[in-house]
Amino acid sequence: MSALLVDEWQDKAACRGPQAAVFFPPPRTERRDEKAEREARAKAICGQCSVIDDCLDHALDVGEAHGIWGGRNEIERRNMLLLRTEAS
Template structure:
């Protein structure tokens, strides 16, 4: 309920159903990450995404590849 991503801007956190060009993906992800910067539950969001191994979208300010790297780092 406290997440900054709630509402109409939520669409920028996930890829569209159709093909997305790399430049468009980078812009969309940058916008989502900007929203995450203002979020009061960013840490909880990221930890949730990591715990369930969420394969899609921006969660806690990180995209899929960034979360994967973080999990690998934590695994040591």
């Protein structure tokens, strides 16, 4: 559960602005090494973000299917949700 409302934490997001592009795949096919590099850049920004926990909670709560949220990509979030389901 997020500690802040969505609009409150999003106002504090470190990914606001032009760097937001690295958080989602480009509209063309992306090679595996390009994806890894792009995601590493995004995750480095997340690592400096003060609302990383709220962001990840939101992405898990609403099932964000694409992009980097809370320092995790879609596969990592899917695995987190599976573990959450198995634990309940």
